[in-house]
Amino acid sequence: MTAFQAWRVHEVADGQFEGRVDTQDTSDLPAGEVLIRVSHSSLNYKDALSASGSKAVTREYPHTPGIDAAGEVVESSSEAFPAGSTVIVTGYDLGMNTAGGFGEYIRVPSDWCIAMPSAWDARQSMIYGTAGLTAGLSVNKLLRMGLAPDQGPVAVTGATGAVGTIAVEILAGLGFDVVAISGKTDQADHLKSLGATDVVGRDRLEPGKKPLEKPAFAGALDTVGGEPLAELLKHIKPGGSVSCCGLVAGPKIPATVFPFILRGVNLLGVDSVEIPLSEKADVWSRLAGDWACPKTEASARDLGKSGLGDALGRFLKGDSVGSLVLDHSL
Ligand SMILES: NC(=O)c1ccc[n+]([C@@H]2O[C@H](COP(=O)([O-])OP(=O)(O)OC[C@H]3O[C@@H](n4cnc5c(N)ncnc54)[C@H](OP(=O)(O)O)[C@@H]3O)[C@@H](O)[C@H]2O)c1
Structure with missing residues (x-):
């Protein structure tokens, strides 16, 4: 069991939702084959919906949003992704009703994971994200x-x-x-x-x-x-x-x-969430190869958990620009 920090959204009054950093334990996470220490996530419009209490995205609160996560596998019963592998997880139920990448750890089924393309580190993968x-x-x-x-x-x-x-x-x-x-x-x-x-x-x-x-x-x-x-x-x-x-x-x-x-x-x-992993892997390898976006990479901005509330609010107003990366070390 390991204690960690997660940015969780609470329903503080009927219809009012508020995000804050909570201390959690890996034993709080759902069952799954792969425990991942998340170093980076990225911010998406769907995260803003989840953080604002949209029941179409998240049914129950408190909840940890974050439909994207990248990091290192630390415990695993999967042959494909042993401890030490670096992986990307996007879509399926991550960050919707399964605790997501705004926490420093996630536990997920192994068939939600993609091996990190060799050209990338975790931050670079999350500049692209979902x-x-x-x-x-x-x-x-x-x-x-x-x-x-x-x-x-x-x-x-x-x-x-x-x-x-x-x-x-x-x-x-x-x-x-x-x-x-x-x-x-x-x-x-x-x-x-x-x-x-x-x-x-x-x-x-x-x-x-x-x-x-x-x-x-x-x-x-x-x-x-x-x-x-x-x-x-x-x-x-x-x-x-x-x-x-x-x-x-x-x-x-x-x-x-x-x-x-x-x-x-x-x-x-276009659905990026429930499609077969092979279709996702094909696009990930292009993004890490001939479809790389060096200008988007250069203009991506990093934030820590304390910046999430404001940044997600800007998505809902249509004010957000470009790629925002959550770095759990900030
Ligand atoms: N199907 C999938 O699997 C999938 C995956 C990812 C995202 N999405 C969806 O794709 C959409 C875009 O996601 P995103 O992450 O790029 O969001 P985003 O960063 O918030 O970008 C949306 C952009 O749309 C424009 N916009 C905002 N409100 C608008 C309005 N009322 N009318 C017209 N244009 C408006 C703004 O750009 P300008 O100011 O430049 O016009 C805004 O920056 C979201 O609806 C998201 O849920 C779907």
Whole structure:
């Protein structure tokens, strides 16, 4: 048994939730084959939902959020991941209803673990985290539909977010003309430094009355959902594809069928949570290899447990920018 610190969320009054650092013991963790000493985690929109009491993400409190974790296996009954291995864990139930990476230890099933790519240490893997995995999976879906740079520009919505920034850098690295769509005018230079060829305001996707607009994009990687996604579909060239992974602008898509039946547009769903580990491993190895995002890595910011409350609050306001890494040693 080992005592450790965890940033846990408590329901302090009906409907009021508060995070604080608690001392826990590894015997408090759920059963599982692999006990991991977590050195780093990363911050995601879903963590902000869990920390704010969203019962769609977390049913019972107190709870330790953190849908991502990286660190060293310290106890194991798994042949694949013996003590001493370094691993990444993302998705499945981690940080939702299983104590997550905002604690210094997690205990999980071995089939939630991926071996750390040799090019990375734990911090580097958490610069990408679920956001990078999701950006990579989204890019994969678009490429599998045949999207290629010579077909025209590709739009990325929620461009300054954790998923958006990595998506911009991967697509630019693949040679696409990337149009970053963002609500943060002051981040245009940053988005261009990641490789965006053009930055346009979020107002470009204000709901309009027309069923279709002039086709402007060969494809799009959407991270926001809601009305902007419905509007985005109207701007896609015939046969183009749009990947959809998020809901910060809302879970409902008030769209018509016209982009689908008059232009053959494809809407592609992206799930990074429950997919087979082999699909995750494929994207992790690309992110650690030819899809690496050196500019995102250079601009990532580190924080300790005491900074989590403020940082998660910014996600809910749509104010967060880029990749945030939780370093348990800070
Ligand atoms: N499907 C999956 O497996 C999966 C995995 C990871 C994330 N997600 C989802 O993907 C979404 C993005 O995640 P993230 O971690 O990148 O979040 P994030 O860092 O908070 O980024 C979201 C970005 O969306 C924009 N935005 C915020 N509120 C908006 C609004 N009301 N209308 C339009 N745009 C808005 C902002 O960018 P700008 O200011 O630049 O516009 C914001 O930075 C979330 O919904 C998350 O739950 C899904």
